[in-house]
Ligand SMILES: Nc1ncnc2c1ncn2[C@@H]1O[C@H](COP(=O)(O)OP(=O)(O)O)[C@@H](O)[C@H]1O
């Protein structure tokens with residue numbers, strides 16, 4: 353069942369001659385973990401802003417086409433642009449790239465409570481929901497900490513927990529790890545993976561770190577100058593190293609190894625029926641190499 | 646001076662007061678400082694603010710801001726001293742220009758003016774460093790029924806005070822260096838010189854408010870029927886402080902008229 357359906361979406365920022373997104377069509381299934389990638393300026397953030405309603409609710413510009421949100425209610429799907437930003441919060445949780453700008457409360461538990469208060473949740477239920485959101489993000493121990501004292505990775509997990517408390521069906525995250533160190537990045541991605549697997553939350557994330565996300569995601573979408581250049585499951589899209597090279601997106605090392613093995617004549621062409629699947633992780637690459645020896 | 650002043654969580658008794666109480670405090674100090682015309686009471690008021698800053702454990706930040714303020718205050722005092730026409734003439738630096746003479750009342754007026762500015766700015770800095778922006782927005786919306794777009798604007802404007810003063814000081818220095826008469830041209834001309842410099846800073850400030858509005862609205866802020874995790878109602882201490890503040894304002898009004 354589709355969760356988000358994007359139809360012929362074209363968007364231009366004010367006073368920009370060329371559109372930041374051009375005729376984008378994309379259907380995102382409920383429960384999917386989808387990674388949007390591409391070079392800087394390819395339009396990743398713009399696409400996410402159209403999905404989470406920041407465009408048109410906060411960012412002006414010219415919008416054509418539609419982004420449909422399936423609310424799984426009898427009234428069916430609605431264009432995101434028609435649902436007010438606070439209303440959208442119940443369906444789509446948005447996490448932005450900078451950990452500072454999105455945290456509004458001095459204490460972690462107040463930050464989690466904020467969305468619950470806004471959506472009129474009964475205060476008697478709040479403690480449980482705060483505890484659950486924090487536990488799901490692996491940060492129960494931070495509950496009473498001052499938000500200003502947290503590391504970047506902790507702040508991003510607080511930001512995720514804060515939107516998660518509203519029980520959204522979809523999480524939209526714009527480079528949530530761009531300002532984080534490797535440990536923080538790993539912790540945040542692990543949380544997203546578990547939310548997707550255990551709670552069936554649709555994850556839509558813009559990231560440059562394809563290597564880390566390939567083993568976690570269902571689908572990769574490569575953007576080029578506001579258009580979808582390539583999309584599919586990671587093992588499929590990694591069959592096209594030249595497109596990655598052309599777009600300036602780094603092909604993960606395990607996939608590069610597979611291509612090198614083909615070139616060396618050790619492996620059959622990767623699209624032939626007897627070729628092994630492209631490895632996504634170092635472990636898979638190791639297993640493949642071992643089989644060959 | 647930093648570009649903007651931020652909430653500093655120290656958990657002091659001042660921090661624990663309700664945002665509304667602290668807002669009333671800043672406004673009461675503003676009113677009282679307007680009613681006082683003598684340097685001494687204004688100086689006393691100023692030192693009590695520093696005392697409160699110490700109580701709130703934000704002295705360091707406030708003092709560094711005050712240091713920046715001193716220069717602006719000095720300019721302000723100087724301007725008043727030279728251009729205040731009334732009172733007994735103490736001396737005239739340029740005999741052919743009687744308008745520039747220094748009078749006893751001019752000195753008092755200049756010093757009071759400078760102190761008043763320091764008092765007002767310091768009280769708002771105290772408010773900003775001890776109150777999270779979120780609580781201010783909530784108080785404005787919930788208690789004072791301010792539409793929340795305006796509440797965000799208010800926060801932005803407040804945060805912008807130190808930046809703006811710093812700008813004024815820099816412009817003053819630059820004009821001094823170029824041997825410009827700072828008072829040259831009307832207030833409009835002066836504003837024109839400040840404007841292009843201040844504009845990018847206003848933009849940054851507005852962007853930040855916009856980002857905060859986005860962070861809040863994408864989490865449901867603005868929906869009807871808001872509930873409260875912990876009732877953020879003003880407590881007994883808050884009521885006492887507010888009553889004391891209002892009495893002080895009333896006393897100042899009575900003394901003045
Ligand atoms: N707020 C904005 N105003 C004007 N142009 C913008 C704005 N944000 C992005 N753009 C432009 O839109 C294009 C796509 O940008 P963006 O979606 O931010 O790409 P990415 O997130 O992939 O780096 C770029 O050419 C960028 O310069």
Ligand SMILES: [Mg+2]
Pocket residue numbers: 396397398526527
């Ligand atoms: Mg981006």
